[in-house]
Amino acid sequence: MNVKTICLAILHEGDATGYEIRKLSTEGEYAYFVEASFGSIYPALARLEEEGLVRSHVQQQAGRPAKKIYSITDAGRAAFRDSLFEDLGDDVYRSAFLLFARFAPELPADLVETRLRERLAKQDDAIRKLKDLQEEHQSPQDRWVISYGISCIQVARDYLAAHMHELIALAQPVAEAEAAE
Amino acid sequence: MNVKTICLAILHEGDATGYEIRKLSTEGEYAYFVEASFGSIYPALARLEEEGLVRSHVQQQAGRPAKKIYSITDAGRAAFRDSLFEDLGDDVYRSAFLLFARFAPELPADLVETRLRERLAKQDDAIRKLKDLQEEHQSPQDRWVISYGISCIQVARDYLAAHMHELIALAQPVAEAEAAE
DNA sequence: CACCCCCTATATCGCTTCGATATATGCTCG
DNA sequence: CGAGCATATATCGAAGCGATATAGGGGGTG
Numbered sequence: 001m002n003v004k005t006i007c008l009a010i011l012h013e014g015d016a017t018g019y020e021i022r023k024l025s026t027e028g029e030y031a032y033f034v035e036a037s038f039g040s041i042y043p044a045l046a047r048l049e050e051e052g053l054v055r056s057h058v059q060q061q062a063g064r065p066a067k068k069i070y071s072i073t074d075a076g077r078a079a080f081r082d083s084l085f086e087d088l089g090d091d092v093y094r095s096a097f098l099l100f101a102r103f104a105p106e107l108p109a110d111l112v113e114t115r116l117r118e119r120l121a122k123q124d125d126a127i128r129k130l131k132d133l134q135e136e137h138q139s140p141q142d143r144w145v146i147s148y149g150i151s152c153i154q155v156a157r158d159y160l161a162a163h164m165h166e167l168i169a170l171a172q173p174v175a176e177a178e179a180a181e
Numbered sequence: 182m183n184v185k186t187i188c189l190a191i192l193h194e195g196d197a198t199g200y201e202i203r204k205l206s207t208e209g210e211y212a213y214f215v216e217a218s219f220g221s222i223y224p225a226l227a228r229l230e231e232e233g234l235v236r237s238h239v240q241q242q243a244g245r246p247a248k249k250i251y252s253i254t255d256a257g258r259a260a261f262r263d264s265l266f267e268d269l270g271d272d273v274y275r276s277a278f279l280l281f282a283r284f285a286p287e288l289p290a291d292l293v294e295t296r297l298r299e300r301l302a303k304q305d306d307a308i309r310k311l312k313d314l315q316e317e318h319q320s321p322q323d324r325w326v327i328s329y330g331i332s333c334i335q336v337a338r339d340y341l342a343a344h345m346h347e348l349i350a351l352a353q354p355v356a357e358a359e360a361a362e
Numbered sequence: 363c364a365c366c367c368c369c370t371a372t373a374t375c376g377c378t379t380c381g382a383t384a385t386a387t388g389c390t391c392g
Numbered sequence: 393c394g395a396g397c398a399t400a401t402a403t404c405g406a407a408g409c410g411a412t413a414t415a416g417g418g419g420g421t422g
Contacts, residue, residue, distance in 0.1 A: 001277040019400050033279040040379045065400040084284055092275040096182040098214040102326050103265055145283050148340055155336040159329055167325055200371050221408045246371040
């Protein structure tokens with residue numbers, strides 16, 4: 001799943017600028033399972049245009065910078081659909097949090113507790129955002145994917161809430177006086 | 182969470198070769214939340230040695246290629262612990278499967294069903310492997326992290342089993358005769 | 363028993379991608 | 393009225409991925 005495919009997927013659903021593609025892949029309904037940065041989107045769009053899979057036209061705007069609006073071509077639509085027939089790669093999951101958790105016994109209990117609470121707050125926030133997103137999107141395939149995401153984050157959150165004290169208990173105890181310093 | 186940090190984390194728990202580090206980050210207890218390939222591990226280890234954070238010695242072996250065994254130094258141990266005090270980056274989750282699911286309405290129902298069943302089998306396999314891993318590891322921090330993983334994959338698997346027919350129903354119906362062709 | 367593939371083991375190369383930065387302007391809020 | 397944020401494009405250096413090269417031993421199959 002490279003950035004070119006992500007761009008085609010988003011353009012398949014409607015025209016967009018590079019800026020908008022990045023927003024959708026960072027905040028929109030694609031945010032939690034794909035992502036791409038400017039540094040990869042702009043070169044990807046340029047290459048897609050060379051290959052004839054997308055087309056662009058510049059739209060001047062009063063005040064604001066000019067937009068370069070990209071549209072998918074028939075060839076692009078075909079290429080994207082073909083790519084959906086290919087074997088799916090494995091999901092990627094990387095978590096600095098779990099590495100941190102793995103080394104809890106090396107760390108002071110108050111730090112471990114702080115990070116766990118931060119994590120819990122982040123997950124609550126993510127769930128809230130996904131629920132908002134679900135209300136904005138009526139298409140059943142969007143709802144299906146977003147529900148999947150909510151289920152996963154919810155169970156991770158609940159596991160954390162139920163088992164955080166176990167991890168804190170493994171960490172280095174901090175004396176009251178030391179903690180107050 | 183860069184590859185250098187992953188190498189230090191693994192060497193923190195014991196000496197290892199580049200090959201073993203890669204195995205641990207691909208099949209071992211780190212596998213499902215960190216990952217690194219040869220192309221990043223070997224350069225990372227070389228740079229860590231330059232920086233004095235790890236040390237290596239070559240061990241000749243009868244028949245097999247010589248091993249280059251890396252050990253963490255006191256400086257490396259300190260640098261790794263310091264990195265655990267830094268703010269944690271967000272988790273990364275990328276899923277070609279969810280992109281595929283999002284576009285189910287564009288695809289033939291039999292393909293969607295095939296991919297869903299493949300996915301279910303993969304997740305069952307992942308759960309089995311994590312359960313085996315959990316029996317091999319007695320340290321409570323390992324068990325905590327692995328349990329977290331099992332919970333997440335289990336709920337994803339159950340969601341899939343419960344809702345896969347919804348996605349198949351959204352896909353393009355395939356006529357019996359056409360399917361037989 | 364030859365052949366082939368897999369496992370161990372190190373290492374590099376090219377391409378993709380990330381993260382930071384540059385540039386420019388308008389809008390909003392304190 | 394100035395700081396900071398949103399819109400918008402684009403590039404650069406560094407990091408990392410995936411494939412490939414190299415090489416010998418072990419195991420299974422025709």
